[in-house]
Each structure stands twice: as structure tokens, then as C-alpha cells.
Amino acid sequence: MVSVNHYLILSLLMFSIGVTGFVIRKNAIVVFMCVELMLNAVNIAFVAFARMHGNLDGEIAVFMVMVVAAAEAAVGLAIIIALFRNAKSVDTDDAAELRL
């Protein structure tokens, strides 16, 4: 029988993978994808807790996370394009000058 703890452990594993990738990768787009990984890990925990408590508030929270993730994707990728136009690379080490 699958319990809430199973889903929580899965969520934590996914979040840890996302954090590790966020730290070790240098490509800005891969870093961005690791953020998406972490957001989804939290979503799994939200839905599992919503099922545990038997109400839908957690699922509304997941819906809002998805809305914010869509907005974040648009703005984040625009920033990456602007960065590429200025630095001719999407390497995060090349974006250390704090100017455009």
C-alpha cells in the first residue's frame, strides 16, 4: 500500500536532484530546468498533503505554482536571450560582470 510518506520521499529525492543540478551545472538553461525540477518536486508534496487532509486547498496551491512557473519561464528565458546577446554565451560564469 502506498502511503503519504512514499510520495514525500519521492518529492525530496527530486528536490535534492534539482538542488544538486542547480549547483553543479553552468549552462543557464539547464540551471533553469533544475528550478523547474524543484518546483515539480514541491508540487508532488502539495498534492500528497492535499490527499492526506482530504481537501483541495493544496491542489489550488499547485495550480498557482504552475501559473507562476509559466510566468517565470517567459521572463527567465527572455533574460537568457538578453544575456546571450550581450555575453555571446549562456554560461553562468560569463554573466559575472553585473552589467549589460
Place this chain on the structure above:
Amino acid sequence: METIVFYLLAASIVFTGVAVVAMRNPIHSALALVCNLIGVAAIFASLQAHFLATVQVIVYAGAIMVLVIFVIMLLNIKEEKPARERFLLLGGVVLAGFAFFVALSFVFLHQFQVTPELTDEITGSVANIGRVLFTKYVFPFEAASLLIMAAIVGSIMIAKTKRREVS
């Protein structure tokens, strides 16, 4: 049966998650992330959150990942050169990530008041979600549309090319 499906899904999610981090080519990372997000959608479906499973596939695996892959191809990003020769540092970071996982799982499983069994009181069907979204949470829903609007305008302003003024 349910347990077997859960473990298969969990294994595929963890495997594709590691692939997102480990692949050198960003396109391969993005494709692994698409598989990961579809696995998460299946997890949502197994938790009776049907609306979220659908939205996950349409918005995440569809719209957002298409945008990411579009940007990768637009910028024509080459494979990352293996610049990090410091494998000791890399191993240390991976070990730190694992320690992070152990610490968080201790907090989650021992500090929270978790009742492990799942209830079947209410399912996340489209009708139920819609009823809650348009009554109790109608203000956050409208605020979300404002946020999306601001994000559209902001991303256009950031990404547009500056044209030289013709005098």
C-alpha cells in the same frame, strides 16, 4: 498493483531527473525533463488529481518545455565543454545533495504530524477544482491573470532588440 505502478513511476522520475542534471547536451536535458514532467503528471493522476495531471501535461510538458527547447535551438547552444576537472569538488557537491535529502527526509518524516493513509473524501476532478477556484480562491485566480500579463509585457521589454534611432 498500485504499489508496483508507484515504484515504476518513481524510478522513471528519479532516472530522468538525474538525466536532466547529467546530460551534456541541453536538448537531451530538456527531453529528459519532458519525460520527468509526464511522470509527475502520472503521479498526480495516481493521487486522484485529474485536473492537475491534465494541466501538467498541457502547460508544463507542452507549453513551457516547447518554449525552453525553442530558446535552446534559437541560441544554437553547443555542448558544454567538460571544464570541471575537479572531480573531488563534484563528488563533494553530490554528497552534499544526498546529505540535504537525508536531513530533509528526517524533518519530513519525524517532525511533521503525518498520518500516512490517504483519504478518498474528495477528488481533484475538474468540477471540484473549478468550484473551489471560482468561489473561495477567486481573488488569487484573478491576481494570477494580472501576473501573467505583467510577465508577458516584462519578457517582451527584456528580450526585444534595441533599434538605433534614425535621425
